[in-house]
Amino acid sequence: MEYEDEPIPGLPGRLPPGEHIIWQGTPDWLGVARGVFHARLVAIWFVVVAGFAFVAGGTGLTGALVTMAVAALGLAVLAILARAQAKSTIYTLTNKRVVLRFGVALPKCVNVPLALVGRADVKPAGNGIVDVSLTPLVRFPLAYLQMWPHVRPWKFGSPQPMLRSVPQAFLPLLSDALAKADPAKAAVAASDRGEVAAMVGAAA
Structure with missing residues (x-):
């Protein structure tokens, strides 16, 4: 397994200096x-x-x-x-990014830098849980099927990563973290340096 040996559960490597975990959790399996x-x-x-x-x-x-x-x-x-x-999935919010680690047979780890998130849309899922989809400012490099089911339904041409069945208490934490990011500046930097691929994490 690609992520069988995780130094930090849900992350492909140790966090770099200046980055810290704000929230970490798994989807509600009933949701x-x-x-x-x-x-x-x-x-x-x-x-x-x-x-x-x-x-x-x-x-x-x-x-x-x-x-x-x-x-x-x-x-x-x-x-x-x-x-x-649900058991194979861990969502992590840091002060720099959202990390989605998922996959029962073939685990994947996807990084979505907060500074490259244009908006976050929330869909109530009942019983105090919500689905949160993230719209990148640049084209997301993974295909819809590669991200399923952690992707917004029907967005085949422009996949949007989705956190499934997370508690509503996650929303103010995400909102605060996004507010502290600088999307416009980060988008220009990503375009200039070709860092769009940084949205997809690799095992450390």
């Missing part, structure tokens, strides 16, 4: 189940199918019970996938 694997919609679909099987499918109670048994198995699989995805 991942709802937002990524759409467990609620799957459950509703199975209930509808079971209803049709009971009323009009010709199989009556037996068909409905079989459908619900399959539903329970399917939802259990989604729950396992959601827990694995």
Whole structure:
């Protein structure tokens, strides 16, 4: 594993002088189940199918019970996938960047410098958690599928890193850190020195 030996959990290397961790956490697995694997919609679909099987499918109670048994198995699989995805993910906010370490089979570590974040959009996910998507000032170097599911849905042409199912208490910390960054200055510097690739971290 690329990040099997982490000097600091969730980070590919030790922090340089002048950088410190502000917040670190993992996604809420129930939020991942709802937002990524759409467990609620799957459950509703199975209930509808079971209803049709009971009323009009010709199989009556037996068909409905079989459908619900399959539903329970399917939802259990989604729950396992959601827990694995959440457990393998660590989000880190420092005074310089946001770091996303994720991946069950093939771990990745992605750095998003705060000074290169143009805006942060928040989507409530229920139960005190939110999804936070970051819009870079420059084109993000990784493709949508490379970042999934930690990417804003449907933004295939211009991927936006997303922190999934984080607590609302994270928002003021991120807002304060972004306010202290200088996006315009950093964007010019990145363009001049070709530092866009610095958004993608490599193992130290």
